[in-house]
Amino acid sequence: MREKMKKLHPIMLAGTGSDVGKSVLAAALCRIFKQDGYQPAPFKAQNMALNSYATPEGLEIGRAQAVQAEAAGIACHTDMNPLLLKPNSNHTSQVVLNGRPIGNTGAYDYFRKSEGREKLRQEVCAAFDRLNARYNPIVMEGAGSISEINLRDTDLVNMPMAMHAKADVILVGDIDRGGVFASVYGSVMLQRPEERKRIKGIIINKFRGDLRLFEEGSRMLEELCGIPVLGVVPYFTDIHIEEEDSVDLAAKAIKAQQGKINVAIVLLRHISNYTDFDVLERDPRVHLFYTNNTDELSKADIIILPGSKSTIDDLYELRLNGCAQAIIRARREGKTVMGICGGYQIMGEEVLDPEHVEGEISRMPGLGLLPVSTTMNGAKTTRQVTFNDTMHGYEIHMGETTPTTQPSPLNTMDDGRGEGYRVDERCMGTYIHGILDNQEFIDMLLQPYSVKMEGAGKAFDYQAYKEEQYDKLAEHVRKHMDIDRLYKIMTEKEEDEND
Numbered sequence: 001m002r003e004k005m006k007k008l009h010p011i012m013l014a015g016t017g018s019d020v021g022k023s024v025l026a027a028a029l030c031r032i033f034k035q036d037g038y039q040p041a042p043f044k045a046q047n048m049a050l051n052s053y054a055t056p057e058g059l060e061i062g063r064a065q066a067v068q069a070e071a072a073g074i075a076c077h078t079d080m081n082p083l084l085l086k087p088n089s090n091h092t093s094q095v096v097l098n099g100r101p102i103g104n105t106g107a108y109d110y111f112r113k114s115e116g117r118e119k120l121r122q123e124v125c126a127a128f129d130r131l132n133a134r135y136n137p138i139v140m141e142g143a144g145s146i147s148e149i150n151l152r153d154t155d156l157v158n159m160p161m162a163m164h165a166k167a168d169v170i171l172v173g174d175i176d177r178g179g180v181f182a183s184v185y186g187s188v189m190l191q192r193p194e195e196r197k198r199i200k201g202i203i204i205n206k207f208r209g210d211l212r213l214f215e216e217g218s219r220m221l222e223e224l225c226g227i228p229v230l231g232v233v234p235y236f237t238d239i240h241i242e243e244e245d246s247v248d249l250a251a252k253a254i255k256a257q258q259g260k261i262n263v264a265i266v267l268l269r270h271i272s273n274y275t276d277f278d279v280l281e282r283d284p285r286v287h288l289f290y291t292n293n294t295d296e297l298s299k300a301d302i303i304i305l306p307g308s309k310s311t312i313d314d315l316y317e318l319r320l321n322g323c324a325q326a327i328i329r330a331r332r333e334g335k336t337v338m339g340i341c342g343g344y345q346i347m348g349e350e351v352l353d354p355e356h357v358e359g360e361i362s363r364m365p366g367l368g369l370l371p372v373s374t375t376m377n378g379a380k381t382t383r384q385v386t387f388n389d390t391m392h393g394y395e396i397h398m399g400e401t402t403p404t405t406q407p408s409p410l411n412t413m414d415d416g417r418g419e420g421y422r423v424d425e426r427c428m429g430t431y432i433h434g435i436l437d438n439q440e441f442i443d444m445l446l447q448p449y450s451v452k453m454e455g456a457g458k459a460f461d462y463q464a465y466k467e468e469q470y471d472k473l474a475e476h477v478r479k480h481m482d483i484d485r486l487y488k489i490m491t492e493k494e495e496d497e498n499d
Helices: 022-035 064-074 107-111 116-136 147-154 159-165 180-189 211-225 274-281 294-298 311-320 323-332 340-346 439-453 460-482 484-493
Strands: 010-014 040-042 046-047 052-054 060-064 084-089 091-095 099-107 138-141 169-174 201-209 229-234 260-267 287-290 304-305 336-340 351-352 363-365 371-385 389-404 421-424 427-432
Touching: 010 022, 010 159, 022 040, 022 064, 022 138, 022 211, 022 460, 040 064, 040 116, 040 427, 052 371, 052 389, 060 064, 060 084, 060 091, 064 138, 064 460, 084 116, 099 371, 107 363, 116 138, 116 159, 138 484, 169 180, 180 201, 180 311, 201 211, 201 484, 211 229, 229 460, 260 294, 260 439, 274 287, 274 439, 287 336, 294 323, 304 323, 304 340, 311 323, 311 340, 311 351, 311 363, 311 371, 323 336, 336 340, 340 371, 340 389, 340 427, 421 484
Parallel strands: 010 138, 010 169, 040 138, 046 084, 169 201, 201 229, 260 287, 260 304, 304 336, 336 427, 351 371
Antiparallel strands: 052 060, 084 091, 091 099, 351 363, 371 389, 421 427
16 A cells, blocks of 8 residues: 655646647546545646636636546645636737736737746746645646747746656657657657656557557657656547547537437637536437537527637627527527527627727627627626525626616526526526536426427436546556556655755
8 A cells, every 4th residue: 555645746747749638647647646545736837728617716727727626626726727828819818817817918928038927937836836735746737749949938837847846747649640759759859958857757648559569669769768658548538528628629510310409509719618518418318519500500409609708709700600690590480599608798689898808899789689788898707606596607707798678687696696687498698607517407408398308318417427537537547557657756766855
């Protein structure tokens, strides 16, 4: 049995490129360390994502770190992702520091050397130090490739962060995209000597086929790099972990099906928080698909307008591509239309932007399905909420939405306030992300289609399902990775450590 309370070195999963599987492997290690009696916590100094989450304190972090915290069995905190960049429509990103937006910036201004850049470095290092004092071990995640040497001096998240944390770096390569030998070897060789010493292991991820075929490849990589290959992790499709990016959403644009309730999520260009639909997607009564095709929208029983990072821009595009007219027509024909956050704003009578928070357009007519008006402003609302007595979710939005006629709230908050708007059981909007994680709300949404639900199966406990998925992921990684060797690496004495 391992000495459970022994202090482990921080570990960083760094990548040969983007989308090599760092986030999911970090979640796996968080669950493994938890299972083994440690108290792990995730950390990513800087994240770029539209998919964010509200902490219990009502502050904003990247969704990936919230998922990793859940795998570790702890509440998420802004120290786990102190710097979040949320891309806007006009080639800039909103900068969220320690959970609060501090302004917008372009890529050039953000990555050039400046006094402000060093202040950000101090902030992310301080966040790590606070986290490291509370948890053991810290499971760190890099961003993109660690070999972007042109950005080395301004990098806050990869090797400079590993050096500050004195972390053991595990390099993750994606064999599924090809060129894994060159990408792994090149990533190691492009590091400075002091950085190279921190790379203690290699993981080959997303392997397809017979693992025995790569045994010689592992030996060759170890000889080339002088670094052990800790595992070759097979590609999987039977384990569900919430995604950080919307890369694969278009692949879910599958045609409507007979015998189920067809739910279409409108595929907005600036879609955000698409994990709102993970529970619904796995409900056996439902067939869920993403589309911006007007013919497919016409075949849906329920159309949901999701969150958006740029409401006015997406509303404008919906008018151009015909989706706006298709959604209005679907409502007229008795279909259900629901909006969440930006989708709720889009469903109203108008979106006003007098301060030009989103861009140059000051007013855009909405779809007119809800008697509400939205005014954008610079303040951002971020909070976890309890509503309708037992339901839970969170808000992350810019702007205020008010009724233009008699209020008809969809939800009642725990403080008695009304939230959202409900015209009837087939037309509604809300600011609450995660509303569809509540089974009672899903049942209410699907109730008008009860005839279709007969024989389609029963709903399931999503929280229990997620816990099961984290355990399956941990089992998968344990099976294909030398965890004992990893523990040895994380407890070995550092060369520069005093006796």
